[in-house]
Amino acid sequence: MERVIPSYGRKRSHGLSDTQKRNLADLSELHGICLPAEIIHPRELFSNRFDKIIAEIGFGNGERLINHAILRPDIGFIGCDPFENGVANALKLIRNHDLKNVKIFNGDARFLMEKLQDNSLSRLYVLFPDPWRKKRHHKRRLLSTEFISLLLSKMTADGILTVATDHEDYMLNILENLKNIPNTLFCNEINRLFQRPACLLPTKYEQKAAAMGKKSYYLRIYMPS
Numbered sequence: 001m002e003r004v005i006p007s008y009g010r011k012r013s014h015g016l017s018d019t020q021k022r023n024l025a026d027l028s029e030l031h032g033i034c035l036p037a038e039i040i041h042p043r044e045l046f047s048n049r050f051d052k053i054i055a056e057i058g059f060g061n062g063e064r065l066i067n068h069a070i071l072r073p074d075i076g077f078i079g080c081d082p083f084e085n086g087v088a089n090a091l092k093l094i095r096n097h098d099l100k101n102v103k104i105f106n107g108d109a110r111f112l113m114e115k116l117q118d119n120s121l122s123r124l125y126v127l128f129p130d131p132w133r134k135k136r137h138h139k140r141r142l143l144s145t146e147f148i149s150l151l152l153s154k155m156t157a158d159g160i161l162t163v164a165t166d167h168e169d170y171m172l173n174i175l176e177n178l179k180n181i182p183n184t185l186f187c188n189e190i191n192r193l194f195q196r197p198a199c200l201l202p203t204k205y206e207q208k209a210a211a212m213g214k215k216s217y218y219l220r221i222y223m224p225s
């Protein structure tokens, strides 16, 4: 990827205290991911050899990711987010629950995804990515044709990419982008966009949208079998 336009708004919402900073540094050492120099299989990031690896991109405060990881100790989870306060929260939850199956990349997922082997992730979640409402900001939207293609190349043959947003315009934009990726995938019919997969907990932004009476859209993208 040549030039990467930032797809996130801010990297921190408030300054971290000295203790939080120390915790972040110590916990990052244990549970953080450094951008690999070479292409790796994501399994190599864990001391356990997990058969399946799931990645969540833009996990926010990390509660959904951590909950999923608690429910599935047999699966390795990778969370990516440049938002430091959310990363600090996720790392704290990993420590509190003594989880051995979660690794956190505090950075732009586009850089990490490029370093992962193709056909290596069984599930990918991009839930409520920053919508960048104004037309002049649309170029900052994370789910470009290029990035969706990259994500699909990282999925195993039976992999699923789940995308959610409460912005109809963004969802329509994603569906348009999917048309530019011929013969590599098919996606659910539009009438299934409105169902949250039962296995997913609501994220903070989904709950916010629901509290405001806004509808959330879900899309599950598969590779053709």
Ligand SMILES: C[S@@+](CC[C@H](N)C(=O)[O-])C[C@H]1O[C@@H](n2cnc3c(N)ncnc32)[C@H](O)[C@@H]1O
Residues within 6 Å of the ligand: 007, 008, 009, 010, 057, 058, 059, 060, 061, 080, 081, 082, 083, 086, 107, 108, 109, 110, 127, 128, 129, 130, 131, 142, 203, 204, 205, 206
């Ligand atoms: C609107 S928030 C949604 C957070 C969470 N998924 C939720 O639903 O509550 C979008 C998140 O995506 C993250 N994000 C934006 N661009 C990203 C990127 N290139 N890689 C990883 N995360 C990114 C932001 O930092 C932010 O935490």
